[in-house]
Amino acid sequence: MEPILQTKNLTIQFGGHIAVNNVDFTVYEKQFKSIIGPNGAGKTTLFNLLGGQLKPTSGKIYFRNEDITSLSSVKRTRKGIGRSFQMTNVFPNITVFENVRLAVQSRKNIRYPFYKHFSKYTEVNERTSEILELVLLQDKQFSLAKQLSHGEQRKLEIAMLLALETEVLLLDEPTAGMSLEEVPTILDVIQNVKKEGNRTIVLIEHKMDLIMNLSDAVTVLYNGQFLADGTPEEIMENETVQNAYLGGLYDGSRS
Numbered sequence: 001m002e003p004i005l006q007t008k009n010l011t012i013q014f015g016g017h018i019a020v021n022n023v024d025f026t027v028y029e030k031q032f033k034s035i036i037g038p039n040g041a042g043k044t045t046l047f048n049l050l051g052g053q054l055k056p057t058s059g060k061i062y063f064r065n066e067d068i069t070s071l072s073s074v075k076r077t078r079k080g081i082g083r084s085f086q087m088t089n090v091f092p093n094i095t096v097f098e099n100v101r102l103a104v105q106s107r108k109n110i111r112y113p114f115y116k117h118f119s120k121y122t123e124v125n126e127r128t129s130e131i132l133e134l135v136l137l138q139d140k141q142f143s144l145a146k147q148l149s150h151g152e153q154r155k156l157e158i159a160m161l162l163a164l165e166t167e168v169l170l171l172d173e174p175t176a177g178m179s180l181e182e183v184p185t186i187l188d189v190i191q192n193v194k195k196e197g198n199r200t201i202v203l204i205e206h207k208m209d210l211i212m213n214l215s216d217a218v219t220v221l222y223n224g225q226f227l228a229d230g231t232p233e234e235i236m237e238n239e240t241v242q243n244a245y246l247g248g249l250y251d252g253s254r255s
């Protein structure tokens with residue numbers, strides 16, 4: 001198996017604080033990899049480095065063995081690394097369907113005269129419907145984006161990301177802030193995306209137990225440092241992880 005995304009000695013320092021410290025991180029093609037770690041472990045900062053929202057103080061990032069460390073986030077998306085954002089790219093006053101359709105269309109780069117009816121673009125509409133089905137939002141397709149519940153908004157974010165058709169999906173805590181009732185359905189959505197089988201998924205999760213069944217591999221960060229990497233079973237049995245994560249230092253109740 002080829003690594004699709006890799007970091008070597010990746011480090012970022014904010015003033016005197018090293019948020020990501022010399023991290024070597026590897027994700028293989030079509031792998032489902034989770035990054036776990038307690039509060040302040042550096043998970044989101046690592047994602048921002050991978051997505052190009054932050055530039056490292058030192059170290060390198062490779063996509064398919066190409067050094068992408070100095071590439072902008074836009075160029076990284078074009079290469080195939082998509083990162084989820086909380087509703088920043090969603091238009092609140094248009095429908096769920098239109099939001100996803102616009103994203104699909106921009107990806108397909110279809111130009112059309114404004115007076116033509118959208119429904120002529122069957123391919124775009126079909127892909128939009130497919131995505132909405134995958135993220136379990138078909139029944140909300142005619143709702144305005146601003147009318148969605150918190151959980152539905154997270155699904156729409158995933159839909160927008162899928163529309164980009166990137167090979168790598170970086171999902172930053174998709175269950176964050178959700179009610180307990182909403183969590184299973186977002187896990188179903190992630191399961192659906194995984195089942196499609198054509199993506200590499202990297203997911204940050206604070207609640208370790210949620211993602212153990214989904215993940216092929218898990219990386220544990222602690223205090224900005226790489227702590228462990230392995231299968232979910234190996235991670236569960238890893239004594240260092242247990243000490244760091246389960247030994248009272250980790251507040252599992254936080255969403």
Ligand SMILES: Nc1ncnc2c1ncn2[C@@H]1O[C@H](COP(=O)(O)OP(=O)(O)OP(=O)(O)O)[C@@H](O)[C@H]1O
Pocket residue numbers: 014017018019037038039040041042043044045046206
């Ligand atoms: N832009 C920044 N400037 C200064 N410090 C930062 C910045 N971004 C992150 N940090 C610090 O870096 C550390 C890692 O933060 P990060 O958000 O990556 O952790 P995390 O593992 O995602 O935590 P959480 O689970 O709480 O979201 C924290 O101590 C945080 O305060």
